[in-house]
Amino acid sequence: MTTRPVQIIGAYLSPYVRKVLVVLELKGVAYEIDPLTPFMGDDRFSLLSPVRRVPVLIDDVVTLADSSVICQYLEDRYPKPALYPIDIFDRARARWLEEYADTRMGEVFIWHLFNQLIIKRFVWGEPTDQAVVDRAKNEEIPSILDYLETQVPASNCLFGDLSIADISIATFFRNAAYARYAVDARRWPKVAAYVERILAEGPFAKLKKFEDLSSRTPIDQQRTVLREAGAPISVETYMTTQPRRGVLQI
Amino acid sequence: MTTRPVQIIGAYLSPYVRKVLVVLELKGVAYEIDPLTPFMGDDRFSLLSPVRRVPVLIDDVVTLADSSVICQYLEDRYPKPALYPIDIFDRARARWLEEYADTRMGEVFIWHLFNQLIIKRFVWGEPTDQAVVDRAKNEEIPSILDYLETQVPASNCLFGDLSIADISIATFFRNAAYARYAVDARRWPKVAAYVERILAEGPFAKLKKFEDLSSRTPIDQQRTVLREAGAPISVETYMTTQPRRGVLQI
Numbered sequence: 001m002t003t004r005p006v007q008i009i010g011a012y013l014s015p016y017v018r019k020v021l022v023v024l025e026l027k028g029v030a031y032e033i034d035p036l037t038p039f040m041g042d043d044r045f046s047l048l049s050p051v052r053r054v055p056v057l058i059d060d061v062v063t064l065a066d067s068s069v070i071c072q073y074l075e076d077r078y079p080k081p082a083l084y085p086i087d088i089f090d091r092a093r094a095r096w097l098e099e100y101a102d103t104r105m106g107e108v109f110i111w112h113l114f115n116q117l118i119i120k121r122f123v124w125g126e127p128t129d130q131a132v133v134d135r136a137k138n139e140e141i142p143s144i145l146d147y148l149e150t151q152v153p154a155s156n157c158l159f160g161d162l163s164i165a166d167i168s169i170a171t172f173f174r175n176a177a178y179a180r181y182a183v184d185a186r187r188w189p190k191v192a193a194y195v196e197r198i199l200a201e202g203p204f205a206k207l208k209k210f211e212d213l214s215s216r217t218p219i220d221q222q223r224t225v226l227r228e229a230g231a232p233i234s235v236e237t238y239m240t241t242q243p244r245r246g247v248l249q250i
Numbered sequence: 251m252t253t254r255p256v257q258i259i260g261a262y263l264s265p266y267v268r269k270v271l272v273v274l275e276l277k278g279v280a281y282e283i284d285p286l287t288p289f290m291g292d293d294r295f296s297l298l299s300p301v302r303r304v305p306v307l308i309d310d311v312v313t314l315a316d317s318s319v320i321c322q323y324l325e326d327r328y329p330k331p332a333l334y335p336i337d338i339f340d341r342a343r344a345r346w347l348e349e350y351a352d353t354r355m356g357e358v359f360i361w362h363l364f365n366q367l368i369i370k371r372f373v374w375g376e377p378t379d380q381a382v383v384d385r386a387k388n389e390e391i392p393s394i395l396d397y398l399e400t401q402v403p404a405s406n407c408l409f410g411d412l413s414i415a416d417i418s419i420a421t422f423f424r425n426a427a428y429a430r431y432a433v434d435a436r437r438w439p440k441v442a443a444y445v446e447r448i449l450a451e452g453p454f455a456k457l458k459k460f461e462d463l464s465s466r467t468p469i470d471q472q473r474t475v476l477r478e479a480g481a482p483i484s485v486e487t488y489m490t491t492q493p494r495r496g497v498l499q500i
Contacts, residue, residue, distance in 0.1 A: 051350070051353070064342055072345060092312050
């Protein structure tokens with residue numbers, strides 16, 4: 001067994017990076033991170049992640065570039081504690097909720113909300129398209145919350161102990177908060193309480209400090225500032241100076 | 251154990267439906283199909299598939315609406331023959347290739363090629379955007395094939411026996427063929443031979459008959475024509491008469 005920590009490429013503010021870091025924290029796997037905003041990846045990053053997505057995981061054996069694939073791999077390699085339900089029917093439902101979060105919540109919370117309000121302004125210097133934000137807030141997010149309200153439990157987690165489904169759903173609400181969106185607890189009481197409950201779990205709480213720092217530090221200073229704050233910043237970086245769009249445009 | 255066949259909702263021409271049907275065929279699981287073009291789903295379909303995607307699987311216990319989640323569930327419930335590599339590192343790589351195919355190949359082969367040339371014309375009566383098709387053929391597909399050429403083997407399958415990775419990749423080339431796109435074997439010799447090899451496997455070959463029929467039969471006659479040709483068409487249908495766009499617009 002190697003003793004080199006698992007290498008993670010990807011910014012603390014990415015919901016998909018957060019998901020993988022929470023899994024690593026829960027399983028007690030040591031890691032180092034290159035807190036890369038995916039638009040700032042260099043040519044070597046394109047080779048590691050063919051669609052220029054984060055996170056990327058690199059360890060002694062594999063290089064993987066999708067959060068769901070990474071989490072399932074971590075479960076296979078480090079089975080304890082189990083983050084996928086044992087029951088195969090619950091496990092299928094957990095994976096469905098993970099997929100729903102990754103794609104539909106990703107599309108709306110990240111691309112229509114966070115991207116418009118944060119990424120476009122701070123990475124690209126472009127104005128927010130308010131019509132996109134309004135549609136997200138008035139139509140798309142309510143539709144997602146209506147669905148989640150039928151899925152999440154009134155107490156505890158979805159499948160007993162904390163699972164990949166809880167982690168995958170909750171991570172998007174941290175980004176929503178950075179975009180100043182809060183769930184209306186009168187309209188979606190179960191979701192509002194559930195999100196608050198899951199985001200209070202140890203690993204989510206621990207990571208928040210580094211996310212807050214990232215959110216108020218210019219990209220080119222983040223590695224230094226995060227390292228000084230105690231984040232496990234890797235030696236190697238895949239950052240370039242010129243922002244570049246991804247391949248996957250959703 | 252129930253003896254009712256597994257119910258699949260989704261058209262034979264969908265690459266994601268084909269992927270699930272190939273898995274069902276390989277595992278010898280009996281199924282019935284409602285060959286639904288997702289745009290033709292009724293309101294009950296929206297409840298089963300919140301992002302209006304196909305395939306949907308319904309059996310005695312679960313309802314699932316994502317091909318990767320469905321295939322993993324089928325592997326868990328019907329383990330033989332194994333379609334995910336036993337080795338956890340190979341398994342992770344297989345899942346990565348499945349994810350790459352589902353998202354990146356889906357975006358380009360389906361939305362930029364098949365959608366433009368087939369779906370837009372025959373479902374929506376809209377003209378092809380030739381610029382999108384040209385960019386797919388001249389830039390996006392070559393980039394995908396360059397990547398796959400570094401991944402696929404010169405003979406046999408990716409991981410010994412036929413696996414979820416082979417099935418997930420090959421299925422898109424059947425749709426490419428319906429859009430009259432063929433891989434240039436001089437430029438990408440390994441991919442060209444690999445695709446031909448995988449699509450010649452029994453289940454892919456068996457399904458082709460029903461795909462060909464679907465491709466030349468008006469939507470409202472497909473259930474009847476397919477049933478007469480011996481396809482296991484379900485009694486229940488979720489088809490409506492008025493086409494409706496999905497939620498996920500990639």
